[in-house]
Amino acid sequence: MSVLPGSRCPPGAGDEPLHLSVSGPRALLLVVLAVFLVVNFILTSLVQPYYVGDAVDLSVTVVLVSLVFWAWLTGPAGAVLAVPLTLFAKCLLVDLDPDARWAAAWLGSGRATRHAPAEDP
Numbered sequence: 595m596s597v598l599p600g601s602r603c604p605p606g607a608g609d610e611p612l613h614l615s616v617s618g619p620r621a622l623l624l625v626v627l628a629v630f631l632v633v634n635f636i637l638t639s640l641v642q643p644y645y646v647g648d649a650v651d652l653s654v655t656v657v658l659v660s661l662v663f664w665a666w667l668t669g670p671a672g673a674v675l676a677v678p679l680t681l682f683a684k685c686l687l688v689d690l691d692p693d694a695r696w697a698a699a700w701l702g703s704g705r706a707t708r709h710a711p712a713e714d715p
Contacts, residue, residue, distance in 0.1 A: 643657040646677055651702045652680065652681070652684075653701065660679070661676040664676040684701055
């Protein structure tokens with residue numbers, strides 16, 4: 595590798611990282627990639643919907659279905675706004691109508707109501 599006039603890098607300064615990435619151990623690369631994919635899948639598909647659903651009183655199934663629905667309907671913005679849009683729809687369609695309590699029981703996770711103190715009559 596020749597040094598261009600005006601370059602501040604000594605000869606061979608940038609060769610090592612490129613050399614390691616081209617000829618490094620491919621098995622280690624595959625292991626790191628597999629671990630990353632498994633951990634990412636577990637966190638984004640199982641753990642995060644559980645805790646998000648618990649925080650907003652939506653079941654895990656409703657969170658996952660709303661994610662797929664809003665992403666299909668509006669694209670990546672819908673995927674980011676899936677839970678708020680679902681909560682907005684729940685407020686408009688379920689919480690305002692007293693006859694829709696059956697839907698509230700289906701949409702909610704039930705954990706928030708189980709741990710809530712009993713109301714006095």
